[in-house]
Amino acid sequence: MTLLACEGGQPVRPDFLVFGRPKIGEEEIAEVADTLRSGWIGFGPKCLRFEAEFSRFAHAPHAVSVNSATAALHLALIVLDMRRGDEVVTTPLTFAATANVIVHTGARPVFADVDPQTQNLDPGELERAITPRTRAVIPVHMTGWPCEMDAIAAIARKNGLQVIEDAAHAVEAWYRGRKIGSLSRFTAFSFYATKNLTTAEGGMLTTYDDSVVERLRILRLHGLDKDAWKRYSQGGFVPYQTLEPGFKYNMTDIQASLGVHQLKRLERNLEVRERLWHLYDEGLAGVEGVRTPRLPASPGTRHARHLYTIQLDLEKLSVDRAQFMKALSAENIGTGIHFVPVHLHRFYQNTYGYRRGDFPEAERIGDRTVSLPLSASMDEDDALDVVTAVRKVARHYLLRETVASIAIEAETVMPDARV
Ligand code: T4K
Numbered sequence: 001m002t003l004l005a006c007e008g009g010q011p012v013r014p015d016f017l018v019f020g021r022p023k024i025g026e027e028e029i030a031e032v033a034d035t036l037r038s039g040w041i042g043f044g045p046k047c048l049r050f051e052a053e054f055s056r057f058a059h060a061p062h063a064v065s066v067n068s069a070t071a072a073l074h075l076a077l078i079v080l081d082m083r084r085g086d087e088v089v090t091t092p093l094t095f096a097a098t099a100n101v102i103v104h105t106g107a108r109p110v111f112a113d114v115d116p117q118t119q120n121l122d123p124g125e126l127e128r129a130i131t132p133r134t135r136a137v138i139p140v141h142m143t144g145w146p147c148e149m150d151a152i153a154a155i156a157r158k159n160g161l162q163v164i165e166d167a168a169h170a171v172e173a174w175y176r177g178r179k180i181g182s183l184s185r186f187t188a189f190s191f192y193a194t195k196n197l198t199t200a201e202g203g204m205l206t207t208y209d210d211s212v213v214e215r216l217r218i219l220r221l222h223g224l225d226k227d228a229w230k231r232y233s234q235g236g237f238v239p240y241q242t243l244e245p246g247f248k249y250n251m252t253d254i255q256a257s258l259g260v261h262q263l264k265r266l267e268r269n270l271e272v273r274e275r276l277w278h279l280y281d282e283g284l285a286g287v288e289g290v291r292t293p294r295l296p297a298s299p300g301t302r303h304a305r306h307l308y309t310i311q312l313d314l315e316k317l318s319v320d321r322a323q324f325m326k327a328l329s330a331e332n333i334g335t336g337i338h339f340v341p342v343h344l345h346r347f348y349q350n351t352y353g354y355r356r357g358d359f360p361e362a363e364r365i366g367d368r369t370v371s372l373p374l375s376a377s378m379d380e381d382d383a384l385d386v387v388t389a390v391r392k393v394a395r396h397y398l399l400r401e402t403v404a405s406i407a408i409e410a411e412t413v414m415p416d417a418r419v
Helices: 026-038 045-057 069-079 096-105 123-129 149-159 210-219 228-233 253-264 266-284 321-330 346-352 360-368 380-397 400-413
Strands: 062-066 087-090 108-111 134-138 162-166 186-190 203-207 308-312 369-372
Touching (some): 045 062, 045 203, 045 253, 062 210, 069 096, 069 186, 069 210, 096 108, 108 346, 123 149, 134 149, 149 162, 203 210, 253 266, 266 380, 308 360, 321 380
Parallel strands (some): 087 134, 134 162
Antiparallel strands (some): 062 203, 186 203, 308 369
């Protein structure tokens, strides 16, 4: 058997494959240079252009640019007047930001368990989590696969809840023939460095609600009635007023310079990740100790292919996930964990009394999940290296009993092979 690199063997590849490396083209670099030379680098015309193009792309009447998806989610909760005494339901299988913003408003984050196959908020569990204090739900399109939005919207309607979609992973996703970003009153997108569309840091909030757009724009820049672009573009300084204490959540023209070109290349980048995804599916099918993603058929639904996550069959392996990832790292393959469920984080346990055992499906996934590199900056050889490394590590750590039972099964199926 080939020796693992972490035990002194040869790594699968000579250089480290970074998990989540962004793909930045020459167009983005030229646009950023143009912005820097222009002298207008803060919120300005390129942010306005990016917002207009993104709103067309997302089939959303309005798109408000901000400096992160966290800011987008927070602003949505603020305009919905979420406050102490309110409850907002979300999934525990998400990045902490989804729950943190609920805490920032004074409302209580209430978790509801996920569907084991899609890893998304289970509509049945959402319904069970609703109390007379529940005012909103934040479904997260985990890994880029849309939540069951028809069921969630029906539950929300029945119970008078607001829906804010967390589409940090799902910029290119469609749900049953409709573009993610156009379905609910609010949808938040992330343009962090590792995301499918990146502006280094950044985010967008889409909405169809004309009545809140102006307030969102005011709140993202300190609560001022005029942003700097409006104040200076007519030539001279125009005085401004603080309408309410807002936030420093605006995007800049440097970020938007990246965004407009990332948006143009989005489909091509998705095609690259789709090819890599299929290579993983094929190369890892049937590998003992490892399970690949299996999603239900859903006509008109498109996966944004943000994260390719495998689940380790820990019962069949002689090591835990940390050692498995360490072994992959020694093979020069970077990996990630998405996510340690939020209710297992210290703050949420100490503040709200959440405990292990509260959300068994999220915990099962959270304990076993490993995200493999998936980025348009990779080529097919990179993906094949990942497959080779996962196979090598899984085979090495397969428990002897598992190997023996596979051998018995093989003998039963193919008695002639026993010569
Ligand atoms: N909702 C969900 C479901 C989310 O996943 C997120 C964010 C949010 C909401 C909030 O979105 P934002 O407010 O951030 O827009 C990250 C990010 O901080 C976070 O944005 C992201 N989700 C979360 C999944 O991951 P880390 O600590 O796991 O990623 P990090 O910074 O260690 O980077 C991962 C890999 O990417 C590294 O191996 C190195 C590589 N990398 C990173 C950077 C920054 C690069 O190659 N280049 C880079 O510039 O947290």
